Amino acid sequence: MTLINGIPSDAVSANDRGxxxxxxxxxxxxxxxxxxxxxxxxxxxxxxxxxxxNLRCPDAAMLAAELAxxxxxxxxxxxxxxxxxxxxxxxxxxxxxTRVVTAxxxxxxxxxxxxxxxxxxxxxxxxxSQPRLAGVKHLNRLENVLARMEWNDAAIAEGIxxxxxxxxxxxxxxxxxxxxxxxxxxxxxxxxxxAGVQRDRILAFAAELGLKTRxxxxxxxxxxxxxxxxxxxxxxxxxxxxEFNGRVWNGGAVSARLRALLDERDD
Amino acid sequence: MTLINGIPSDAVSANDRGxxxxxxxxxxxxxxxxxxxxxxxxxxxxxxxxxxxNLRCPDAAMLAAELAxxxxxxxxxxxxxxxxxxxxxxxxxxxxxTRVVTAxxxxxxxxxxxxxxxxxxxxxxxxxSQPRLAGVKHLNRLENVLARMEWNDAAIAEGIxxxxxxxxxxxxxxxxxxxxxxxxxxxxxxxxxxAGVQRDRILAFAAELGLKTRxxxxxxxxxxxxxxxxxxxxxxxxxxxxEFNGRVWNGGAVSARLRALLDERDD
Numbered sequence: 001m002t003l004i005n006g007i008p009s010d011a012v013s014a015n016d017r018g019x020x021x022x023x024x025x026x027x028x029x030x031x032x033x034x035x036x037x038x039x040x041x042x043x044x045x046x047x048x049x050x051x052x053x054n055l056r057c058p059d060a061a062m063l064a065a066e067l068a069x070x071x072x073x074x075x076x077x078x079x080x081x082x083x084x085x086x087x088x089x090x091x092x093x094x095x096x097x098t099r100v101v102t103a104x105x106x107x108x109x110x111x112x113x114x115x116x117x118x119x120x121x122x123x124x125x126x127x128x129s130q131p132r133l134a135g136v137k138h139l140n141r142l143e144n145v146l147a148r149m150e151w152n153d154a155a156i157a158e159g160i161x162x163x164x165x166x167x168x169x170x171x172x173x174x175x176x177x178x179x180x181x182x183x184x185x186x187x188x189x190x191x192x193x194x195a196g197v198q199r200d201r202i203l204a205f206a207a208e209l210g211l212k213t214r215x216x217x218x219x220x221x222x223x224x225x226x227x228x229x230x231x232x233x234x235x236x237x238x239x240x241x242x243e244f245n246g247r248v249w250n251g252g253a254v255s256a257r258l259r260a261l262l263d264e265r266d267d
Numbered sequence: 268m269t270l271i272n273g274i275p276s277d278a279v280s281a282n283d284r285g286x287x288x289x290x291x292x293x294x295x296x297x298x299x300x301x302x303x304x305x306x307x308x309x310x311x312x313x314x315x316x317x318x319x320x321n322l323r324c325p326d327a328a329m330l331a332a333e334l335a336x337x338x339x340x341x342x343x344x345x346x347x348x349x350x351x352x353x354x355x356x357x358x359x360x361x362x363x364x365t366r367v368v369t370a371x372x373x374x375x376x377x378x379x380x381x382x383x384x385x386x387x388x389x390x391x392x393x394x395x396s397q398p399r400l401a402g403v404k405h406l407n408r409l410e411n412v413l414a415r416m417e418w419n420d421a422a423i424a425e426g427i428x429x430x431x432x433x434x435x436x437x438x439x440x441x442x443x444x445x446x447x448x449x450x451x452x453x454x455x456x457x458x459x460x461x462a463g464v465q466r467d468r469i470l471a472f473a474a475e476l477g478l479k480t481r482x483x484x485x486x487x488x489x490x491x492x493x494x495x496x497x498x499x500x501x502x503x504x505x506x507x508x509x510e511f512n513g514r515v516w517n518g519g520a521v522s523a524r525l526r527a528l529l530d531e532r533d534d
Contacts, residue, residue, distance in 0.1 A: 002282075004281060009281070010280060010281050010282065011279065011280060012278060012279060012280075012281050012286060013278060014269050014276070014278060014346075014367050014369060015269075015369075016286065019283065019286045019348075019406070020346070020408070021406065021408035022288070022408060022409055023408070023409060026287075053412075053413070054416060075354060077354070079281075079286070079287075081286075082412075086371070087295075087342060087371045087374075088374075089408070089412050089414075089439055089440060090415050091412065091415070100286075102281060102282075104353070107354075107355075125399055128396055128397035128459075129395055129431070130395035130410065132410075132413055133410075133413075138409055139287070139289055140288075140289050140408070141287075141288035141289060141290070141356070142288065142289055142400060142405055142406075142407045143397065143399075143400075144356045145284075145288050145290050145320075145349075145356050145358065146320075146399055147356075148355075148356035148357050149358060164396070173355070173356060192395075
């Protein structure tokens with residue numbers, strides 16, 4: 001099920017700047033029981049990301065109505081591009097954005113990913129530093145594609161990416177948290193990485209679990225020394241990292257509590 | 268006129284990884300009098316760029332035959348993407364690339380751009396350093412889009428981009444050369460930038476004009492001190508920079524000779 005500008009279709013113009021240049025942004029979210037999860041936060045991010053590319057963001061109510069046409073339980077994706085354009089990088093003032101609202105089935109990750117944690121790969125690709133695009137979930141995702149090519153082992157659930165300086169930034173499809181002595185550390189994303197909705201929620205809810213939070217550079221050594229390491233996104237929720245870069249962590253109480261909290265609430 | 272996988276169409280799948288992730292590469296070339304200019308070099312670059320993303324490159328003869336269906340005088344563009352894919356960054360082994368072959372009309376740049384040179388803007392956006400993608404003409408072009416947004420003045424023909432260290436890398440749509448004391452300097456593109464076909468041709472032909480070449484870091488100061496500064500791509504050929512960053516250059520003999528040489532030859 002795909003809607004292009006509100007109309008059922010499975011095609012976009014070959015001239016769309018989303019294809020030509022990756023000139024657009026997207027969101028991935030879960031629909032559960034007919035509810036588009038964390039919609040207020042998802043829309044706020046979409047709008048902010050559109051602003052960072054000087055894209056017009058479609059109206060929230062219109063997008064919500066389109067999401068409501070998708071299956072009640074699915075992974076929903078919204079793509080907003082700058083629309084079809086003449087050749088060349090220049091943006092015309094009256095560009096009409098293209099919006100794609102599409103569903104795919106919920107992935108069948110092993111339930112042990114949630115209950116026992118996952119094995120993660122340390123990616124050799126280093127994320128480039130581009131403050132103008134950092135944090136934004138834009139359509140230029142070749143770094144993620146190349147990083148994901150680094151492993152084929154089905155036992156590895158995610159790859160963790162560093163920046164040029166060797167600090168941890170994110171997973172290929174997730175944000176990263178490291179718990180140490182009651183403080184939840186997550187990388188500063190002002191130079192690279194995607195700042196996801198679940199990262200924001202963890203930062204917002206941590207105090208309810210008695211945790212302090214710290215957004216800062218997170219050297220790989222600090223991650224390795226953590227009491228618990230967690231990955232989050234809107235489809236997986238929270239996965240604890242069980243095995244990474246030669247270390248094994250056992251089941252963590254905080255990961256489980258955060259996973260439950262994100263799942264229970266919708267704000 | 269657009270061919271998608273050889274069939275006239277103006278649409279690609281909304282599920283194409285070219286749209287979802289910018290997972291693909293492209294070439295832009297000129298057709299003149301029914302000839303797809305510098306085709307051997309263009310195809311070699313396309314194939315090399317495909318290899319760098321582990322994409323299967325379509326056969327040269329098939330692409331040449333598709334180009335031959337475009338108008339005899341046009342700007343031709345070839346896009347190769349990884350094709351439609353399931354959700355997620357992982358690449359399936361049997362991915363069927365999508366190929367787009369499309370024509371647009373030749374741009375009507377003022378003839379003075381070639382004869383008298385152009386005014387260029389110094390972009391404030393700095394190119395990120397990503398050795399894994401440097402040189403490749405891939406579909407992740409948001410830096411170019413953002414850089415091109417920096418000016419609206421129609422008198423400015425191009426923007427020149429620096430890397431984080433302040434060295435000149437390229438124009439938003441062109442490669443850059445700086446002539447100093449009989450040596451043609453062009454930036455090293457091993458960390459960012461797109462290595463275009465006309466850059467290769469200038470490097471190959473320079474000796475015929477009695478010029479040495481040097482590929483190295485090109486600090487902005489060195490560009491400003493050049494005897495001539497040139498921009499090149501497959502549509503514009505060679506433009507001399509007449510005005511940039513507070514300096515004016517008068518008509519340059521070497522720019523004119525290189526422009527003529529690139530135009531006369533097809534190798």
